[in-house]
Amino acid sequence: MNYVNCNKEDLEKEYAALVAEYEEVKGKGLKLNMARGKPGEDQLNLSRPLLDVINSSTDCITAHGADCRNYGELAGIDECKNFFAEIFDVDPSDVMVGGNSSLNMMFDTIAGFMTKPVVEGCKPWYEVKNRKFLCPAPGYDRHFAITEYFDFDLIPVPMTENGPDMDVVEKLVENDDSIKGIWCVPKYSNPLGITFSDETVKRFAALKPAAKDFRIMWDNAYCVHDVTDTPDELLSLMAECRKTGNVDLPIMFTSTSKITFPGSGVAAMAASDNNMKVIKNRYQYQVISYDKMNMLRHARFFGDLNGVKEHMKLHKAVLKPKFEIVLNALESQLKETGTADWTNPNGGYFVSVDVLEGTAKEVVRLCKEAGVVLTGAGATYPYGKDPKDSNIRIAPSFPPNDELKEAMDVFCICAKLAACAKILNK
């Protein structure tokens, strides 16, 4: 039944039924988790063969003669640089392969610019007292948190189905030199799952920021992470920037965290010569070299980018049914109520649900009481504040399918219960 158009008496009946249903599931003592984009057991098992690539009788020498067991190769081994360069659409000399975490490389980048300017003559950001960062929202809480930690004012930018609202971005960036950057997940964005349109990418490449040291933090975390047979295509930002002459704008990141093992994958970044010069200058003081054994393990496991893409088909086979479970539950249980909207992404790790305005927090609370942990309501907004209290990020990957089904049933009951209560002013 549609909650918005129905009469009060019917809705009261529905509410009473939902309360009873909710009490019943609460009694089950469930312990389910749809909070974070963690790969599930089946996905982790896909990369088990990676662990056999290097053993005690393997040679550990790169194609260019470096011994991966010893110090050296600050920017990473060539085998890895090459396949990341293909992803980033840059020359391998502009790639830096790091440790296990692209988040750490993003943090290092912002931390670096806090104390040394990325553009000579600009102030280190620590000295820009009213420094600001654009946060397309809903977005990734850990991105926002880095700039919050460094005391930036977080400026929300609305997300559209084509990416950040570029009218807003252009107006802000081109008129305020205290705005130093913007966070982007351009493909299968977290949490919406949308891919920036060609026009959005072109407008990013054509930005004329008031701040010379404005940078686009381009986190291509889900670059090869399709979950349907109709994958999205993302235009190359770097290629567009070469056309506009704006090659210093983007700093790009990715990792194999959701390709092999989260936390023991390989992360990488790339940017223009100018940017990489500043970034590598800091890294040379920070570390002697990152874990080349793990780089070699990955390089030999995949061979090249095609190897990565083949491997991602295995992930898709695991993830596709999980996304279908989530979407089927939403479709069959929430659609008719007219109180919720959601995304239907071709890839990534999330389904983003907008429940009835003013009920997201309540839905998360109800779920928690019934044993289903969700990402905190509001987490996808700067400072954790969703102005409409409506957005909830669902992460289908971690629970086994039967648990996911059960968790989604609980979620739908809670969303309906909260919506009824809100409309009925309970």
Next chain:
Amino acid sequence: MNYVNCNKEDLEKEYAALVAEYEEVKGKGLKLNMARGKPGEDQLNLSRPLLDVINSSTDCITAHGADCRNYGELAGIDECKNFFAEIFDVDPSDVMVGGNSSLNMMFDTIAGFMTKPVVEGCKPWYEVKNRKFLCPAPGYDRHFAITEYFDFDLIPVPMTENGPDMDVVEKLVENDDSIKGIWCVPKYSNPLGITFSDETVKRFAALKPAAKDFRIMWDNAYCVHDVTDTPDELLSLMAECRKTGNVDLPIMFTSTSKITFPGSGVAAMAASDNNMKVIKNRYQYQVISYDKMNMLRHARFFGDLNGVKEHMKLHKAVLKPKFEIVLNALESQLKETGTADWTNPNGGYFVSVDVLEGTAKEVVRLCKEAGVVLTGAGATYPYGKDPKDSNIRIAPSFPPNDELKEAMDVFCICAKLAACAKILNK
């Protein structure tokens, strides 16, 4: 012959002979390297079995149930925390196990305090315009470089056979609140190979710094790295600090870089609750978790600290002859000249040689021309400036023994040639 007491005629003869000898070795076209403390091939092979510990059929679950393949456990896995806690003499809850590089953890620590104070109410170090850091010298160039990168004034402190000259340290630290810390390698120090005496450790624990946010950067890089059968013992700084109530003073670091593989080992740090609270607060924004697979690999390979110590006996068997080659060459070729002194360490990675004052740069240059690369003269001093131009750090670990012998012969010829030339005013 003794160059200092001999007559000019004899020295001229010696000089002519040395020039001839030098020209001869230069003709050989050698390519040898004694520059950095890199383990050699034989040492790397000792840890090959580490690479079999985890393979595709291994379970990857910690004793406490964490799946090392997935995200989680920001401070590292308990198995690793436990053995590092024993090294640091702290509770495992005060240990943070990081990535592959303790240098990176030191860099992160200084970088962190640059923008957020370690003690509430103190200024972030970025705002302390005349900030200073004490650099016991000769010392580790990469330590000094971190604080130079962050624009500290580097204040040299003389090293004695018992560690940094504590009269100087106390006077400086207790009277100048712009001095924010000191770099220490307390056991088998880089490059002297000396171990801080009990009195030195006690005086560190009893320091009364003018700056509330003064910290001792205690890099215990060579904690189990003996090369003779008469190893040094280092008093526990944390135990002494518990007695004086100064538990917030030290921040301690170590790694397995020179136990297993440099660059793909496991690094760790430890400090008081107060310090770790600030440090972990930053790490929670910086990274989701470090490489737990590599932690598990190490924890299972060693079992416990005893396992580490047993493994280090294998390293000793490789390194002891190398140190003997260096010391024998110095003893047999340089001693009688009366122009050089050197250390005779029980562990670590270096022999520190003081050649005739004013000739270190020339010795390094001569060696380089003859195909033997040494650490740059002066590198062991802040800003690379050795006031006496005398100290040269010799790293015996990397070259095979026959090459090391050859390199040391070249070194001795160059040291003698430079000394003769200097005395003769050539």
